[in-house]
Amino acid sequence: MKRWGLLRQLVLLPGSDATSRVCPSSNPRLAVLSVPQALLTMPITPTGNDIVPLYPYGDNNHNIDSVIYRWNPGTKVFEVNQTLETHGAYDWEFFSVGPYHFLVVANTFDGNNHNIDSVIYRWNPGTKVFEVNQTLETHGAYDWEFFSVGPYHFLVVANTFDGISTSINSTIYIWLGGMFQPFQYIKTVGATDWEMFQVKDRYFLAVANGQKLNERGPSHYNINSTIYELNVITQTFVKFQDIVTNSAVDWEFFSVGEEKFLVVANSHDGTSYSLNSVIYRWQGYEGFVPIHRLPTIGCTDWEYFNTTAGSFRLF
Numbered sequence: 102m103k104r105w106g107l108l109r110q111l112v113l114l115p116g117s118d119a120t121s122r123v124c125p126s127s128n129p130r131l132a133v134l135s136v137p138q139a140l141l142t143m144p145i146t147p148t149g150n151d152i153v154p155l156y157p158y159g160d161n162n163h164n165i166d167s168v169i170y171r172w173n174p175g176t177k178v179f180e181v182n183q184t185l186e187t188h189g190a191y192d193w194e195f196f197s198v199g200p201y202h203f204l205v206v207a208n209t210f211d212g213n214n215h216n217i218d219s220v221i222y223r224w225n226p227g228t229k230v231f232e233v234n235q236t237l238e239t240h241g242a243y244d245w246e247f248f249s250v251g252p253y254h255f256l257v258v259a260n261t262f263d264g265i266s267t268s269i270n271s272t273i274y275i276w277l278g279g280m281f282q283p284f285q286y287i288k289t290v291g292a293t294d295w296e297m298f299q300v301k302d303r304y305f306l307a308v309a310n311g312q313k314l315n316e317r318g319p320s321h322y323n324i325n326s327t328i329y330e331l332n333v334i335t336q337t338f339v340k341f342q343d344i345v346t347n348s349a350v351d352w353e354f355f356s357v358g359e360e361k362f363l364v365v366a367n368s369h370d371g372t373s374y375s376l377n378s379v380i381y382r383w384q385g386y387e388g389f390v391p392i393h394r395l396p397t398i399g400c401t402d403w404e405y406f407n408t409t410a411g412s413f414r415l416f
């Protein structure tokens with residue numbers, strides 16, 4: 102799965118989202134996956150939890166296990182906690198439901214097949230390892246996003262490719278009866294990322310659509326990515342707004358004061374890989390309106406932070 106030429110940074114702290122670390126590469130043929138050695142001795146304490154999954158590295162062999170490192174506060178280094186069998190693992194998402202802690206992996210490709218299971222693991226506090234809790238069939242899974250609406254918990258997968266088409270369903274699952282069950286299927290087009298966000302009491306899900314395969318010619322990259330809104334009456338996500346993107350690989354939502362923004366990382370328009378990422382501002386009735394374009398090339402991440410001196414965005 103090198104089509105999008107993603108560069109990934111490999112560290113995922115608990116509760117964080119790998120997708121914010123996706124960035125288009127200037128060389129789409131080279132997907133660099135490596136573990137920064139410095140991290141393993143980094144003298145910092147992860148926030149919230151002491152479990153850190155790291156991505157597998159080297160992508161010629163898709164069936165590389167993923168290693169979970171655990172922060173040892175005594176030695177102040179990350180130590181191997183366990184190894185999990187993964188297949189082209191593209192994303193890890195950590196989340197909690199009540200007292201239970203989970204990891205879900207997006208298995209993209211096993212070398213033969215994109216239609217493979219992605220796996221939810223549950224932390225066993227007795228044995229201190231993550232154990233397989235549930236498997237879900239996915240299709241070139243690229244991203245998992247966990248979110249809660251009131252007492253309800255959801256997982257949504259970005260299915261990229263089923264081996265034939267990129268125009269396939271991505272599935273929203275709901276936590277019911279102690280497991281995740283299908284809640285809604287949403288047609289996506291080479292989905293690479295889901296971003297859930299809230300504006301006041303409204304809940305939205307934005308999908309980044311990557312590419313539409315064309316049987317008789319080059320793929321289409323300039324396609325709609327779509328924002329859905331939860332209709333609490335019908336209890337379904339319905340289309341709120343389409344936004345044309347160029348092989349989108351990441352959406353990020355952020356606020357600055359009262360203002361709400363979405364930024365999309367565009368990666369390819371059919372010819373160029375040096376594209377602008379676009380910032381959209383929430384304008385209520387009008388939805389999200391583009392206000393700013395930023396060169397994406399060479400970026401490694403989207404980060405923003407607020408200080409008393411103002412708001413900053415780093416990439």
Ligand SMILES: [Ca+2]
Pocket residue numbers: 118119120192193194244245246
């Ligand atoms: Ca994710």
Ligand SMILES: [Ca+2]
Pocket residue numbers: 118120121294295296351352353
């Ligand atoms: Ca994202």
